[in-house]
Amino acid sequence: xxxxxxxxxxxxxxxxxxxxxxxxxxxxxxxxxxxxxxxxxxxxxxxxxxxxxxxxxxxxxxxxxxxxxxxxxxxxxxxxxxxxxxxxxxxxxxxxxxxxxxxxxxxxxxxxxxxxxxxxxxxxxxxxxxxxxxxxxxxxxxxxxxxxxxxxxxxxxxxxxx
Amino acid sequence: xxxxxxxxxxxxxxxxxxxxxxxxxxxxxxxxxxxxxxxxxxxxxxxxxxxxxxxxxxxxxxxxxxxxxxxxxxxxxxxxxxxxxxxxxxxxxxxxxxxxxxxxxxxxxxxxxxxxxxxxxxxxxxxxxxxxxxxxxxxxxxxxxxxxxxxxxxxxxx
Numbered sequence: 001x002x003x004x005x006x007x008x009x010x011x012x013x014x015x016x017x018x019x020x021x022x023x024x025x026x027x028x029x030x031x032x033x034x035x036x037x038x039x040x041x042x043x044x045x046x047x048x049x050x051x052x053x054x055x056x057x058x059x060x061x062x063x064x065x066x067x068x069x070x071x072x073x074x075x076x077x078x079x080x081x082x083x084x085x086x087x088x089x090x091x092x093x094x095x096x097x098x099x100x101x102x103x104x105x106x107x108x109x110x111x112x113x114x115x116x117x118x119x120x121x122x123x124x125x126x127x128x129x130x131x132x133x134x135x136x137x138x139x140x141x142x143x144x145x146x147x148x149x150x151x152x153x154x155x156x157x158x159x160x161x162x
Numbered sequence: 163x164x165x166x167x168x169x170x171x172x173x174x175x176x177x178x179x180x181x182x183x184x185x186x187x188x189x190x191x192x193x194x195x196x197x198x199x200x201x202x203x204x205x206x207x208x209x210x211x212x213x214x215x216x217x218x219x220x221x222x223x224x225x226x227x228x229x230x231x232x233x234x235x236x237x238x239x240x241x242x243x244x245x246x247x248x249x250x251x252x253x254x255x256x257x258x259x260x261x262x263x264x265x266x267x268x269x270x271x272x273x274x275x276x277x278x279x280x281x282x283x284x285x286x287x288x289x290x291x292x293x294x295x296x297x298x299x300x301x302x303x304x305x306x307x308x309x310x311x312x313x314x315x316x317x318x319x320x
Contacts, residue, residue: 086217088215088217088232089215090215092232093217093232095217095219097219097220101220101222101224103219105235116235118219120220120221120222121222122222122223123223123224124220124221124222124223124224124225124246124247125223125224125246125264126220126224126246126247126248126249126264127220127224128218128219128220128247128248128249128250129217129218129219129220130217130218130249130250130251130252131215131216131217131232131252132215132216132217132252132256133215133252133254133256134213134214134215134232135213135214135215135254135255135256136211136212136213136214137211137212137213137214138209138210138211
């Protein structure tokens with residue numbers, strides 16, 4: 001289950017291979033997508049656009065357009081089930097994780113094109129991915145005569161040493 | 163609905179074109195802030211403001227947490243927990259990460275070093291495994307769901 005902040009609805013995927021969108025106000029069902037063959041396993045709602053991504057048992061990731069009620073993009077980066085996925089709070093990046101711990105990074109601003117793949121030597125027992133909220137930090141930049149001698153210090157590091 | 167969203171965009175545009183007096187005052191105190199790249203190119207000193215965001219993924223065997231910078235995708239922290247990790251969340255101020263382990267505990271690590279610094283742990287959170295955990299937006303509360311069919315709300319400041 002996932003909450004779509006921009007569309008104000010709850011998205012669910014279930015064992016009956018359906019993906020449903022529920023109105024948050026009255027809990028009526030708005031949209032239903034069915035996948036007769038592939039079992040949906042993981043969901044991620046885009047924080048600003050009316051789209052969401054679904055990871056399937058086959059390893060395929062599909063981007064659904066809510067307003068057009070159709071699949072907008074489809075990528076197959078893995079050959080094992082996708083267990084977990086998440087959008088960055090800014091909506092720029094999407095990360096999908098396979099059951100064997102492999103990770104794919106997608107650029108959500110450029111048609112969800114994959115930009116990086118990361119693999120593990122030994123598969124983890126559980127798979128999870130999480131983003132932090134973006135924070136603004138003031139950084140003191142100490143300049144030198146050469147560009148490569150420039151160093152920066154976070155305000156958090158300064159405060160932790162005082 | 164559309165008109166409401168249109169007004170909100172206008173407001174945000176107006177705010178962007180006329181920065182608040184508080185912002186101007188802050189810039190005066192710090193002598194104004196420059197773009198980090200331009201300062202680096204000129205080899206000058208100054209105070210820059212950067213937006214920082216991290217993401218975490220599982221390490222080998224699921225015993226460690228790998229934390230990357232979202233912009234550069236550079237490994238920033240590798241936290242060896244010594245137990246199988248089930249899930250994790252970053253605190254709102256990006257100083258700590260809360261890790262749920264298979265032995266029914268919630269461990270807190272500070273992100274001040276590459277390998278993380280163990281801060282504290284919550285034991286006996288649930289009688290059985292902790293299936294899910296999340297933090298409130300202000301970081302004041304933590305909610306956990308357990309395999310013992312209980313949902314618990316925790317005050318993280320206490």
